[in-house]
Each structure stands twice: as C-alpha cells, then as structure tokens.
Amino acid sequence: MRIKLLEGDGFNTGKFKGYLRNQYIDIKKGRYLKDDISHPLYSEKEFYFKRIYCLEFENKKVYFLNTFGKTDSQKGFHIALSEWQNQRFLWLQNRHWIQKEENIRYIVNLLFLVLGAYIAIKNIK
Structure with missing residues (x-):
C-alpha cells in the first residue's frame, strides 16, 4: 500500500500544510x-x-510512524489514511478487530445462535 507523507505546518502546531511532493x-x-x-x-x-x-x-485518520523502531525518538512520519486505507493498514499490522481471538469466537457463537434459532423455528411448523 503506497501512502503520501504529510508536511507539518511548523513545530507542534497541530496543523498540516498538505502532502509532501513526491x-x-x-x-x-x-x-x-x-x-x-x-x-x-x-x-x-x-x-x-x-x-x-x-x-x-481532510477527514482522514492521522498516524505517526516512528523511524527504525524507536519509541523514544521524535523522528518519524505522519500519514493520513482514508477509512478503507485505515482498515487495510490495521489488517497488515494484525490490529484489525476481526483478527482478535475473542472477536472470532463471538462471531462464531453468534452464527451458531442464529442457525439454532432458524432450525428451532423451522421445526415448529
């Protein structure tokens, strides 16, 4: 996934000028x-x-990416992701909600509950 970098508007202003060219x-x-x-x-x-x-x-989610895996470093890059890009980014980093074990169990249990209710209603007739 290819993403453009954001350019800050000065030091610690909380505003971005736009995307860096190339x-x-x-x-x-x-x-x-x-x-x-x-x-x-x-x-x-x-x-x-x-x-x-x-x-x-621009109504996008902003992330800060550290360089070289340093969490104490102030050096890094800001990126802005649309909703679709954000879901893809989280999926690639194994942080998407559907990749968590408890959420997978919840979805499977919900499917069995709906299937059981369907079978019960069908057998009543």
Missing part, C-alpha cells in the same frame, strides 16, 4: 519502506506507530 512510503506487513530503507512497525511487545486522535487532515 514523498511516499510503502506499507508492508509489519514494516514500511521509505527510500528503500525498511522500518519496523511493531515487535513482540510494542508498536512503533500510533494514531493521533486529536489530529485530522
């Missing part, structure tokens, strides 16, 4: 590529990206 990153499973350099997005215990809930750009 500056892209490629998001892969567990990493992203910037200028053919691979940066991790998560390890076993921590994530090197975070969603910035207080920022929006």
